[in-house]
Amino acid sequence: MKIAVCIKRVPVMDRRFTIAPGGTTIDEVGLAYDVNDFDLWAVEAALRLKEQVGTGEVVVLSLGPDVVQEQIRKALSMGADRGIHLQAASVGADDLPVARALADALRDGGYDGIFLGRLAVDRANGVTGPVIAELLGLPCVTAVSKLEIANGRGRAQRELEGAQEIVEFPLPAVITVDQGLNTERLPTLKGIMGAKKKPLEVRPVTLDAPRVTVRRLALPPERIGGRIIGEGVGAVPELVRLLHDEAKVL
Amino acid sequence: MTTDFFAIDGSLAEEERAVRDSVRRFVEAHVLPIIGTCYVDGRFPRELVGPLAELGVLGANLPETYGCAGLNNVAYGLIMQELERGDSGIRSFASVQGALVMYPIFAFGSEEQKRHYLPKMAAGEIIGCFGLTEPDFGSDPGGMLTTARQDGSRGWVLNGAKMWITNGSMAQVAVVWAKTGDAEHSIRGFLVPTDTPGFTAKDQKGKLSLRASDTSELVFQDVRLPADAILPLSGGLKSPLLCLTQARYGIAWGAMGAAMACFDEAVAYSKTRVMFGRPIGGFQIQQARLADMLTEIVKGQLLALHLGRLKDAGTATPQQVSLAKRNNVSVATDIAREARRLLGGNGILAEYGAMRHMENLESVYTYEGTHDIHTLVLGQAITGLDAFR
Numbered sequence: 001m002k003i004a005v006c007i008k009r010v011p012v013m014d015r016r017f018t019i020a021p022g023g024t025t026i027d028e029v030g031l032a033y034d035v036n037d038f039d040l041w042a043v044e045a046a047l048r049l050k051e052q053v054g055t056g057e058v059v060v061l062s063l064g065p066d067v068v069q070e071q072i073r074k075a076l077s078m079g080a081d082r083g084i085h086l087q088a089a090s091v092g093a094d095d096l097p098v099a100r101a102l103a104d105a106l107r108d109g110g111y112d113g114i115f116l117g118r119l120a121v122d123r124a125n126g127v128t129g130p131v132i133a134e135l136l137g138l139p140c141v142t143a144v145s146k147l148e149i150a151n152g153r154g155r156a157q158r159e160l161e162g163a164q165e166i167v168e169f170p171l172p173a174v175i176t177v178d179q180g181l182n183t184e185r186l187p188t189l190k191g192i193m194g195a196k197k198k199p200l201e202v203r204p205v206t207l208d209a210p211r212v213t214v215r216r217l218a219l220p221p222e223r224i225g226g227r228i229i230g231e232g233v234g235a236v237p238e239l240v241r242l243l244h245d246e247a248k249v250l
Numbered sequence: 251m252t253t254d255f256f257a258i259d260g261s262l263a264e265e266e267r268a269v270r271d272s273v274r275r276f277v278e279a280h281v282l283p284i285i286g287t288c289y290v291d292g293r294f295p296r297e298l299v300g301p302l303a304e305l306g307v308l309g310a311n312l313p314e315t316y317g318c319a320g321l322n323n324v325a326y327g328l329i330m331q332e333l334e335r336g337d338s339g340i341r342s343f344a345s346v347q348g349a350l351v352m353y354p355i356f357a358f359g360s361e362e363q364k365r366h367y368l369p370k371m372a373a374g375e376i377i378g379c380f381g382l383t384e385p386d387f388g389s390d391p392g393g394m395l396t397t398a399r400q401d402g403s404r405g406w407v408l409n410g411a412k413m414w415i416t417n418g419s420m421a422q423v424a425v426v427w428a429k430t431g432d433a434e435h436s437i438r439g440f441l442v443p444t445d446t447p448g449f450t451a452k453d454q455k456g457k458l459s460l461r462a463s464d465t466s467e468l469v470f471q472d473v474r475l476p477a478d479a480i481l482p483l484s485g486g487l488k489s490p491l492l493c494l495t496q497a498r499y500g501i502a503w504g505a506m507g508a509a510m511a512c513f514d515e516a517v518a519y520s521k522t523r524v525m526f527g528r529p530i531g532g533f534q535i536q537q538a539r540l541a542d543m544l545t546e547i548v549k550g551q552l553l554a555l556h557l558g559r560l561k562d563a564g565t566a567t568p569q570q571v572s573l574a575k576r577n578n579v580s581v582a583t584d585i586a587r588e589a590r591r592l593l594g595g596n597g598i599l600a601e602y603g604a605m606r607h608m609e610n611l612e613s614v615y616t617y618e619g620t621h622d623i624h625t626l627v628l629g630q631a632i633t634g635l636d637a638f639r
Contacts, residue, residue, distance in 0.1 A: 032259070070264050077268060186275055189306030189319035189329075192268045 001056035001149075003046040004111045005080065006102055006132075007039040009064060009071045010122040017219070024214045035071045038117025040078075040184040042177040046115050047079045047185070049149055057081045059109070063101055064091050069200060076195035077187035083200040093123070094210035099131035101205045107136060111172055113154075118143045118176045126176075133174035141169055143178040253510045256548050258555060262324070269310075269325045273332035276305055281336035286600040288462040294339060295462065296420065303374025307333070307344055309352035316356070317369030324558035327503035331554075334504035335511045338610035339463030341504040346416045347371060349497035351378030351425050354439055358481035358489055363441060367423065379421035381412035381468050382490045388414075389623050390638075391427075392487050396470065398428040398440060398480075406440065406480065408448075408473040414617070418451045418466025425481070426470070427490045439481035439489060448473040459613040495568045498618045499561060502574035503554045505582035505614060506547060508607045512582075512589035513543045515603055519593050530592075539588050546581040553577060569631040576624035583611040 011017075012032040020027040035043075043060065050056040060075040062068040063086040072083035086101055106114055114133075119126035126142075133140030145164075146157035149171070158165040159178050187195075229238050244250040259267060280298055288295050302308065311326040312318035321329075326348075334341035355367050370376040387393045396410025408428055418424070424442045442449060448471045457465060481489075517540060520531030530536050557574045560566040586608035590597040597604050615621050626637045 030257070073264065074268065186272045186305065187268060188304065189269055189272065189310050189321060189325075190314070191306075192265050192272065193314070193320055196265065 001050055001053040001113075002059070002109070002111050003049060003056065003113045003115060004059045004061060004106055004109060005039070005043050005046050005075065005115045006128070007043065007060055007062050007071055007075055008036045008117070008120045008122075009033050009062065009068045010036045010120055013121055019217050019219065023216055026217065033067070033071070035074055036117050036120045036122070038119060038121070038177055038179070040117075041179070041181050042115040042117050042175075043075045043078055043080060044182045044184040045147060045175075045177055046113070048182065049113070049147075056112075059084060059111075061086060061102060061105060063088055063098055063205070065089055069202075072200060073195045074187060076198045076200070077191040078185055079191065080198075082198055085200060085202045087202050087204045088207050091207070092210035092212070093214045094212040095125050095127050096131060097208040097210060099128050099135060101207055102128070103132045103135035105203065105205075106132065112152075113149070113172060114138070114174045116174070116176050118178045129174050129176035136174070139169045139173040140176075141167055141173060142176045144175050145178045145180040147175065147181060253513055253544065253547050253551075255544055256552070258548075258551055261555060262328075266322070266325045266328060269321060270328040270332060272305065273307060273329050274335070276301070277332055277336040277340075281333075281340055285337045285340070285462060286603075286606065289337070289339075289606050290461070290600050292457070292461045294343065294420070294464045298340070299343075299374045299377065302340075302344065303372065306372075307348075308372050308374060309348040309356075309368065311348070312352055312356050312368065312372075316364055317372040318352075322558075323499070323561040324555065327500060327554055327558045330500035330504040331507035331510075334507035336507075337462050337606065338504065338508060338614055339460050341500070341507070342416050342460065342463050345497045345500050345504070346380055347378055349500055350380035350493050351423070353496050354380075354425050354481060354484065354489070354493050355441070357492065358439055358484040359441075360478070360482050362478075363481070367441070376422045377417055377420050379415050379417040379424045379466075379468075380490075380493065381415055381418075381424050381426040382494075383414050384411060385413045385467075389620055391490065392434040392437075394427065394429060394437070396426065396428040398430050398438065398475075400430075401474070404477045406475040406477070408440065408442065408470040408475060410470050412468040414454070415451075415466045415468050417464050418468055419453050419464050421451070424449070424468060426468070435486040437485075437487050437489070439484035440475060440479050441481065442470075442473060442475060442479065446473050446475065459609040461609075491568070494618055495571050498571050498575040499557065499566070501614060501618055502550075502557060502571065502578045505575075505578040505611065506550045506554055508611060508614075509543070509547050509550065509578075509582040509585040512586045512604045512607050513540070513547055516540060516543065516589040516592045519596070519602075523594075536592055539592055543585045543588060546585060550578040550581055569627055572619065572624040572627040575619065576621055576628070579611060579614050580621055583608065583615055586611055 012034050015031055018027045046058045050058055058080040059082055060072050060080045061084045062072050069085050076083055116129040130140050141156050143158050144156040145159045148155045152171050155168050229235050306319040307329050310319040310321045314320040330341055333344055352371050355363055382391050384394050398406045398408050401407050421444050426440045426442050427437055430436045430438050450469045451466045454465045520536050521529050523530045553574050589604040590608050593604055630636050
């Protein structure tokens with residue numbers, strides 16, 4: 001079982017974000033970075049599958065500047081076997097060139113499965129996986145919350161709005177992982193030290209010119225506090241009036 | 251708001267940050283949910299020994315050839331910081347196992363002793379304790395009464411008692427320091443399996459601090475040991491003191507972990523607790539508290555980190571370790587108390603961490619060289635005049 005996992009370096013979300021001068025990017029000062037949560041679950045799914053089968057290889061790919069090697073090494077410290085850094089100085093807002101570069105790197109790899117997170121928590125486009133599948137002509141199963149693989153076929157549960165869908169598919173396939181599939185393991189301290197000795201191949205890539213560009217970033221409006229208009233039955237007519245005339249929800 | 255106000259993260263290597271983050275997440279997932287209850291119940295959470303070993307924190311700065319993680323001293327310090335962010339008792343367990351038992355076996359033991367003990371201790375299969383302090387000899391360990399006399403068959407017979415021994419009741423092996431003659435330089439270390447006849451360990455009851463930690467009294471009555479129970483390279487009081495320097499180094503980091511936990515809790519509380527119609531964090535008196543706390547945390551972090559870099563370069567002195575332990579534990583104790591006060595009445599509840607940390611740190615202030623003894627160590631270093639000899 002040979003599985004590729006595509007991971008993305010994203011800002012840790014518990015910080016307060018500000019917009020950088022120019023208005024199209026966030027200010028990176030003071031931010032911490034980690035592997036996208038959904039991608040960590042994809043790594044964990046790949047590791048468990050390899051452990052279940054008993055043999056195989058888990059290869060981790062990430063695209064971007066040299067700093068993404070830190071995230072690749074985190075996946076290696078969790079137990080992945082080797083990493084491929086697709087080196088690009090910067091990555092724009094258009095996911096098609098990203099998916100193309102990943103698909104080119106994956107095409108002749110002989111992978112039984114290509115795992116990604118359902119989306120990255122920074123931009124939340126959620127299209128890289130499906131576009132890779134399209135470019136490689138592979139079946140694509142998105143938002144997987146349960147996964148079984150046996151005899152060259154997969155069976156997955158997908159999370160829909162208010163429903164679940166069970167699908168079956170042949171391998172190789174592209175699978176995007178949703179919350180709930182697993183909880184990722186912590187890198188052990190020996191794993192962290194061992195990751196430095198695992199192979200990490202650097203392949204420079206040239207991305208196609210982006211066709212989507214960010215014009216403007218804006219922070220959500222400050223939430224204003226609630227208003228107490230009265231208590232008991234007497235306040236109801238005024239509440240209904242405000243909901244109708246002001247909030248316009250009735 | 252984070253405690254990394256001076257972007258110290260940028261001075262850490264990638265694997266140092268990775269180690270810190272793994273241990274922090276472990277503590278958040280496994281220690282914080284149970285520690286308040288353990289503390290109230292007076293119970294060390296033994297169920298965490300296996301998972302802590304699996305994570306690799308036990309003797310983490312010892313070499314990989316003995317089953318350890320082979321980390322540098324800064325990464326080791328960060329582990330202590332994160333464990334004590336959880337509780338001083340958890341950090342004390344790891345300090346004793348790693349710095350006071352595995353380290354002396356590594357530094358003073360035979361190759362056979364190292365190969366037998368270190369991998370099993372890294373795996374948490376053998377728990378160790380360290381017996382130096384006696385009921386009447388704390389700050390002055392050279393006066394110890396415990397003796398090891400050679401019998402006719404070249405084996406050893408151990409007699410005496412030790413007190414305030416962390417991990418004492420649950421340990422399978424004790425590193426016991428005893429006099430083989432009359433003088434201080436006759437002090438040697440012995441590896442004593444705790445199931446040896448004549449060895450007894452008794453839990454010390456009634457602690458109002460370090461309640462989530464095993465603290466015991468050890469008694470040796472004609473404990474017969476084979477000739478090879480001795481740590482062959484140990485010699486004189488300087489051997490156990492060398493171990494204590496290792497442990498104190500970790501404490502300088504650990505205390506900052508407890509301080510950060512208290513600060514984070516105080517900041518969060520100050521922003522949500524409303525009094526006089528607004529969050530108490532908006533009042534100058536609480537802001538002054540928080541500003542003082544953060545300032546001391548930043549200074550303590552920088553001190554610990556620089557000491558770690560000196561230690562990794564092999565140039566750190568015991569006096570520098572004394573300064574860092576003395577300062578960081580003292581300011582952490584003050585920070586915990588101020589956090590407790592900021593939390594008002596809620597601050598006395600086990601639901602919050604501040605008072606637990608405050609009580610714990612009173613022990614940390616006193617153990618591993620009291621604050622006062624470290625003051626005299628520094629006084630000696632400054633003046634060249636020894637105040638306690």
